[in-house]
Amino acid sequence: MTVLVQIISLITTAISFGTVIMYGSLGEILTEKSGHLNLGVPGIMYMGGIGGLIGAFIYETHTASPVPFVGLVIALVSTLLCSLLGGLIYSFLTVSLRANQNVTGLTLTIFGSGLANFFGGSLSKLAGGVGQISVASTSSAFRWTQHISDRLVALLSAKAAEGGFMKFLAGLFDSIDRIFLNYGFMVWLAIAIAILMSIFLNRTSRGLNLRAVGENPATADAAGINVKRYKYLSTCIGAMISGLGGLYYVMDYIKGTWANDGNIEAVGWLAVALVIFATWKPLRSIWGAYLFGALYWLYNFIPGLTRSSQEIFKMLPYIVTIIVLISVSLRHKREDQPPTSLGLSYFREDR
Amino acid sequence: MIHISKRVDFIRGKAAWLNPFIGWAIRILAVLLSLVVSGILIYSITKLNPIQVYIVMGKGVFGTSRRIWAWLRDLALLLCISVGLAPAFKMRFWNIGAEGQVLVGGIATAACMIYLGNAGIPTPIFLIIMASASILAGMIWGVIPALFKAKWNTNETLFTLMMNYIAIQLTSFFIPRWEHPKGSNTVGIINAGTKAGWIPALLGRQYLINILIVAAVVILMYFYLKKSKHGYEIAVVGQSENTARYAAMNVKKVIIRSMALSGAICGLGGFLAVSGADHTISTATAGGRGFVAIIVAWLAKFNTITMVLISAMLIFLEKGAIAIASEFSLSNDVSKIITGIILFFILGSEFFINYEIKISSGAVNREAVKKNSAGMVRGNYWQAVLLSLLGNLLSGTAIGLFVFNPVRVGLAGASRAVYNGEKFRPGDVFSRFKKGRYLHTVGTMALVTLFITLGLGCLIVPGVIVAIGLSRVPYLLAAEKDGEKTAPMDILRRSWSMMKGHKTDHFVFRLTFIGWAILNFLTFGILGLFWVNPYFNTALAGYHEELVKVESQDKKEVC
Numbered sequence: 001m002t003v004l005v006q007i008i009s010l011i012t013t014a015i016s017f018g019t020v021i022m023y024g025s026l027g028e029i030l031t032e033k034s035g036h037l038n039l040g041v042p043g044i045m046y047m048g049g050i051g052g053l054i055g056a057f058i059y060e061t062h063t064a065s066p067v068p069f070v071g072l073v074i075a076l077v078s079t080l081l082c083s084l085l086g087g088l089i090y091s092f093l094t095v096s097l098r099a100n101q102n103v104t105g106l107t108l109t110i111f112g113s114g115l116a117n118f119f120g121g122s123l124s125k126l127a128g129g130v131g132q133i134s135v136a137s138t139s140s141a142f143r144w145t146q147h148i149s150d151r152l153v154a155l156l157s158a159k160a161a162e163g164g165f166m167k168f169l170a171g172l173f174d175s176i177d178r179i180f181l182n183y184g185f186m187v188w189l190a191i192a193i194a195i196l197m198s199i200f201l202n203r204t205s206r207g208l209n210l211r212a213v214g215e216n217p218a219t220a221d222a223a224g225i226n227v228k229r230y231k232y233l234s235t236c237i238g239a240m241i242s243g244l245g246g247l248y249y250v251m252d253y254i255k256g257t258w259a260n261d262g263n264i265e266a267v268g269w270l271a272v273a274l275v276i277f278a279t280w281k282p283l284r285s286i287w288g289a290y291l292f293g294a295l296y297w298l299y300n301f302i303p304g305l306t307r308s309s310q311e312i313f314k315m316l317p318y319i320v321t322i323i324v325l326i327s328v329s330l331r332h333k334r335e336d337q338p339p340t341s342l343g344l345s346y347f348r349e350d351r
Numbered sequence: 352m353i354h355i356s357k358r359v360d361f362i363r364g365k366a367a368w369l370n371p372f373i374g375w376a377i378r379i380l381a382v383l384l385s386l387v388v389s390g391i392l393i394y395s396i397t398k399l400n401p402i403q404v405y406i407v408m409g410k411g412v413f414g415t416s417r418r419i420w421a422w423l424r425d426l427a428l429l430l431c432i433s434v435g436l437a438p439a440f441k442m443r444f445w446n447i448g449a450e451g452q453v454l455v456g457g458i459a460t461a462a463c464m465i466y467l468g469n470a471g472i473p474t475p476i477f478l479i480i481m482a483s484a485s486i487l488a489g490m491i492w493g494v495i496p497a498l499f500k501a502k503w504n505t506n507e508t509l510f511t512l513m514m515n516y517i518a519i520q521l522t523s524f525f526i527p528r529w530e531h532p533k534g535s536n537t538v539g540i541i542n543a544g545t546k547a548g549w550i551p552a553l554l555g556r557q558y559l560i561n562i563l564i565v566a567a568v569v570i571l572m573y574f575y576l577k578k579s580k581h582g583y584e585i586a587v588v589g590q591s592e593n594t595a596r597y598a599a600m601n602v603k604k605v606i607i608r609s610m611a612l613s614g615a616i617c618g619l620g621g622f623l624a625v626s627g628a629d630h631t632i633s634t635a636t637a638g639g640r641g642f643v644a645i646i647v648a649w650l651a652k653f654n655t656i657t658m659v660l661i662s663a664m665l666i667f668l669e670k671g672a673i674a675i676a677s678e679f680s681l682s683n684d685v686s687k688i689i690t691g692i693i694l695f696f697i698l699g700s701e702f703f704i705n706y707e708i709k710i711s712s713g714a715v716n717r718e719a720v721k722k723n724s725a726g727m728v729r730g731n732y733w734q735a736v737l738l739s740l741l742g743n744l745l746s747g748t749a750i751g752l753f754v755f756n757p758v759r760v761g762l763a764g765a766s767r768a769v770y771n772g773e774k775f776r777p778g779d780v781f782s783r784f785k786k787g788r789y790l791h792t793v794g795t796m797a798l799v800t801l802f803i804t805l806g807l808g809c810l811i812v813p814g815v816i817v818a819i820g821l822s823r824v825p826y827l828l829a830a831e832k833d834g835e836k837t838a839p840m841d842i843l844r845r846s847w848s849m850m851k852g853h854k855t856d857h858f859v860f861r862l863t864f865i866g867w868a869i870l871n872f873l874t875f876g877i878l879g880l881f882w883v884n885p886y887f888n889t890a891l892a893g894y895h896e897e898l899v900k901v902e903s904q905d906k907k908e909v910c
Binding site: 037039089092093096097098099100102103104106107108109110111112113114115117118121122266269272273276306307308309311312314315318319321322325326329330338343 | 396445447499503504505506508509510512513514515516517520521523524525526527528536639642643645646649650681682684685686687688690691692694695698699701702705706
C-alpha cells in the first residue's frame, strides 16, 4: 500500500512540476519552428512570473477586499505583457538587427533573472521581509478546478455512508481525484495549448508556412511568405507561452509567493532540454514534461539515498536529453530533426 | 524605400584607416546610450540621481587598491574563460558549456586540495598538479560533445548546454561529501589553517599570480589563433567545413583538438577560481561567468585583446552595481539588469557596424526642394506673402475643425501652385469652402485629427508617427479635381502608403527648418510674416510634389 501511495504521490508531483517545464518548452518549440533558438527562455519565464506576481500584488494591496477572479485576470494580463516584452527584445535584436541568437538569448536570461529577482526582492521588502509576499486570494483563484473536484469528493464521501456501490464510487473518485484532478486550471491549459499547437503546426497552412520559414527561409521568402512577420509572431507568441510557465510556477506551484532561489532558471533550462527530448513536437512534450518532472523528483521516492547521491538522480533529465540528442543525430529520421535553419539569422541578400 | 546591405567600409579611399575607429565609436555610443537608458530606469525605480549613482559605481570599483585588485582578479577569471571559448567559437562550434567546464575544473582542484592538502607536497609542484588536474577535467568535459559533433554531427549548442547541468549536479554531489562543518551543506574554506593548495601571494599581492597566468594565456592564444597552423585550420573549418575538407584538412581532428583546448582553458579557469580566489567550491563557483564569457567572446569577434576591454567593462559593471546595491540598499540583481541593458545595446549596435542602410532611389532630394521653393517664393514674392498671411492668420485665429482645416487644405493646394510656378491667387485659401467640397474636406480632416489625437494619447511618439504618416492628406485633398470624391479612409490609406519609408526623411526635412523657426521667434514673428512662412509652406508643398514624382518613378522601375 505504501508503494502505491508513493507512486500516486510521484505522479502528482511529476504533473504539477512538469507543467512548468511544459509551458517553457511549448513556447520554445513555437519559437524554434521559425528557426530561432531562444536561450532566453529562463529569462522570459522569470519575467512572466514576476510580472504576474507584481500585477496581483498591486491589485491585492490596493483593494480592500480583492476578488480572486479579477486578480487572476490581472496576473494573466501582466504576465503576458511582461513576457511579450522579453519576446520583443529578442526578436527585434535577432530578426530586425540580425544579432547572434545564442548571445542575445543568454543576455535575455541574465536580464530577465536580474529584473525578476530585483523586483521580487523589492516586493519582499514592501511586504515586510523575505518570504512575506503572498497573494493568497489570487493564488487560490488559480486552483479553482481543484476546488471543484474537492467539492465533488466531499459530496460523494457524504453519500458513501450509504454503503455498497456509492462507497465504491466514492473511493474510486477519491483516488482519481488524487492522481488526475488535484491541479489548478493551468495544468489543463498547458495540455490544451500543446494540442492546439500541434494542430496548428501540422494541420493548417499557416503552420506549414511557419515550418517552411524555420527550415529554409530563403525558399519561404521566394514562395511569398512574409518571413519577418512569421519570425516575429512566433518568437513573441512563444515568449508569451513560456511566460505562462513562470506565472504557473509562482501562482500555483509555490502558491503565490516569491523565492530568490534560482529555481525558475533551472526549470527554464529543463524546458530547453525538453524541446530536444520532444523532438520539436508539442504532443510529445506533454508526456515528456511529466517524465522530466518524475525524473527530477525521483530521488524523493527512492529509499536509502544520502544527500549526496540524491544529486546524481537530479542529473537524469539532462542525461536523458543528451541520449535523445545523440540518438536523433544517429538515426537521421527526417521528422525528428531540428529545424534546418535553427540558429541562423536570415538575410535576404545573403544567398 | 529602405535598402539594407552588407557594409564593406565606412569610408573608402585615403581615410580608410579610420574604419575600425568608427566601428568602436558606434559601440561606445551604444554603451553611452545604454547608460542613459539604465539611468532612466534607475531613476524611475529609486528616484536617485543617476549621475550620483554612476559616481558611487566608480568609487565602488576603483575606490581603494583592494577593490581594484578584486576587480582585476574577477576580470582575469572572466577573461580566462572567454579566451578559452575563442578557439571553439572561431570554429563556429557553439560551446555553451563553459560554465560546466569551469565547474569540473573547480571540482578537480578542490579534490586535490582536500585529499592531497596534508601530504606535504611543495607548493609549486602542488600547484602544477592541481592545474593539470583541472585542465584534464575541463578537457574531458569539452571533448565529449566534440566527439559526438565530429562523428555524428550532434548539435553541440544543446549538448554543451546539458553538460553544464550535469556538472552542476556533480558539484552538488560532492558538496555533502566534502562539507565543513558537518551539516552546513557548504564546503567552507578549504585548508583554512594550512593554506595548502592556495595560490600564494607574489610580491605581496594576493592575486598577482592569477593575473599573470591569464595574461600569459591571452597572449599565447592570440598568437595561436593568428599565427599558427592550427589557428589557420580553425578559421577555415569555421568558414566552411567543405573548403577545409577540400584542402585536405582533417575536420574531425580539428574539431576535437580545438574543443580539447577550449575545455582545458575553461578548466584552468576553474582552478583559478577555486585555488586562486574562493578557496572553496559551490554550484556558484562559475557563477554564470561561463555564460557571460560567451557574450564576451562573441562581441570581441574572437580577438583575445579586444576581450580584455570587454571583460574589463563587464566586471566593472558587475562590481559597480554591487556597490550601488549596498550603498542604496538595493538588491545585487541591479547588476544583471544593467549588464543586460548594455549588452542589448552593444548587440544591436553590431547591426549598424556590419550593415549599411541606404534610402535608395526613392528619396526626395531635400536640398533641391528647399532651393526651388526659395526661388519660387522670390519670384512671386508679394502674392506668396499674402497667401501665407491669409492662410496662417486664419488657421491661427479661426479655431475649430470647420474653418481651420479647409483653410489648411486650400493653403496646401495654393502652395503647390507656388512651387510649380503655376497661377494662383491669395484668395485660393478659401477654395475649399465651395459647396460639395466643404463637408468632404471637413470630414476627412476630422478623421486625421482623430487618429493623431489617439496616437498622442499613447505616449506622444505614436502620435508624431501618425501625424507624419497622414501629412499627405491635405495635399491629396487639394489635388482632387472638381466633382471627384475619394472615400475619406482611402485618402488616409493613400497618404500612409505614400509615406512608407519616407517618414524619417520627412521628419528630418521639417527639422531642418528649426533655425528659421528660432529666428522667427527672435524677431517676434515679423521675419515669419515676410519670409519664413511662405518659404516653409512652399517647401512642404514642394516635398509633396517631389514625393509624387519619386513614387511614380519607383513604380516604373518595378514594372
